[in-house]
Amino acid sequence: DTAVSQTPKYLVTQMGNDKSIKCEQNLGHDTMYWYKQDSKKFLKIMFSYNNKELIINETVPNRFSPKSPDKAHLNLHINSLELGDSAVYFCASSRVSGRYEQYFGPGTRLTVT
Amino acid sequence: GNSVTQMEGPVTLSEEAFLTINCTYTATGYPSLFWYVQYPGEGLQLLLKATKADDKGSNKGFEATYRKETTSFHLEKGSVQVSDSAVYFCALPSAGGTSYGKLTFGQGTILTVHP
Numbered sequence: 001d002t003a004v005s006q007t008p009k010y011l012v013t014q015m016g017n018d019k020s021i022k023c024e025q026n027l028g029h030d031t032m033y034w035y036k037q038d039s040k041k042f043l044k045i046m047f048s049y050n051n052k053e054l055i056i057n058e059t060v061p062n063r064f065s066p067k068s069p070d071k072a073h074l075n076l077h078i079n080s081l082e083l084g085d086s087a088v089y090f091c092a093s094s095r096v097s098g099r100y101e102q103y104f105g106p107g108t109r110l111t112v113t
Numbered sequence: 114g115n116s117v118t119q120m121e122g123p124v125t126l127s128e129e130a131f132l133t134i135n136c137t138y139t140a141t142g143y144p145s146l147f148w149y150v151q152y153p154g155e156g157l158q159l160l161l162k163a164t165k166a167d168d169k170g171s172n173k174g175f176e177a178t179y180r181k182e183t184t185s186f187h188l189e190k191g192s193v194q195v196s197d198s199a200v201y202f203c204a205l206p207s208a209g210g211t212s213y214g215k216l217t218f219g220q221g222t223i224l225t226v227h228p
Contacts, residue, residue, distance in 0.1 A: 004156070041151075041200050041221040048215060056215055090156050101147070102216060104156030 003027050004105040006091050012111045013081055020077045021108045023091030031055075032074040033102065034066060035090040043090075049074055078110075086112045115140040119203045119219030126193055126226050134188040134222045136177075136203035144206045146170075146179055146186040147216070151200040160188075160201070193226045200224070 004025045013019050025032060033056075034046040048056035049068040063079045074091060091105040120135035138146065145164045149157040161170035163179035163186065170177050175190045186203060203219040 041223065043157075043202065043218045043221065045215065092157075101159050101162065102157075104158065106154075106156045 004091055004093055004103050006089075006105040006108050008108060009106065010109050010111075012113065014113055015081055015083060017081050018077070018079045019081060019110070020075055021089055021091075021110075023074045023076070023105055025072055025091075025093040025103070025105075027093055027103060029093040029095050029103070030071055031094050032068065032071070033092040033094075034074065034076050035092065035104075037088045037090060037107070039087070047074075047076075081110075081112045083112050086110055115144065115205055115207055115217055117203050117205055117217055117219045120222055121220070123223035123225060126224070128195055128226055128228050129192045130226075132188070132190040132193045132197070132224070134201055134203075134224070136186045136188065136219060138184050138186065138203075138205055140184075140205060143181060146177070147204040148175070148177055148186070148188050149202040149204055149218070151202065151221075153199070157202065193224075195226045195228055198224055198226045 007022050031050045033048045035043050036046055037043050045058050046060045047066045051071050052068045065077045068074045088107045088109050090107045092102040094102040117138045143166055147162045148160040150160040151157045161172040163170040166179050166181040168179045177186050177188045179186055200221045200223050202221050204216045207215040207217045
């Protein structure tokens, strides 16, 4: 059983397009995250949701808009894609009252041409 | 806020060599400390953790000890295997003790083990 799943795994698109990445967790966690990993493997948090409420928004262009329809799902929509958006995007989840252990999805490799 | 500084890589070793990846931290109080591992083409997964000073986390032959005197949490393994080739991240909760679990990650260390 997949704990944190993301779709699609690969996404190739042109500049200016709009795309979405979906994430689902079946761990019963209350908190979900989006991370961006660049080509040098540096990992940066973008957003965090707790029980469908946005709690972390880390200096991300407003072209990026997360949406959480329920606490098991967190989607990421990106408008007007730019070359610099090319990266691997990871979804993660954790218990709110836990010891901060996070469970990561397999990642979505976004390539903007 | 809390921060972590991780040994720069990449690190290249021969199989059965000893591994150390250094991690030092700056934090308010004594937060839990983590090592995550990212195998090629996969997401991060928790390798080990320590929740208080002097704790030793261990898993898959890897160990790390929470040392408050030196503010360090170095990762060690006595004999690495080719299958240990991965990126390793040191991490700790961000400042403020938020219960929402925000983590600060080190820059990652790429480890390559040759047969």
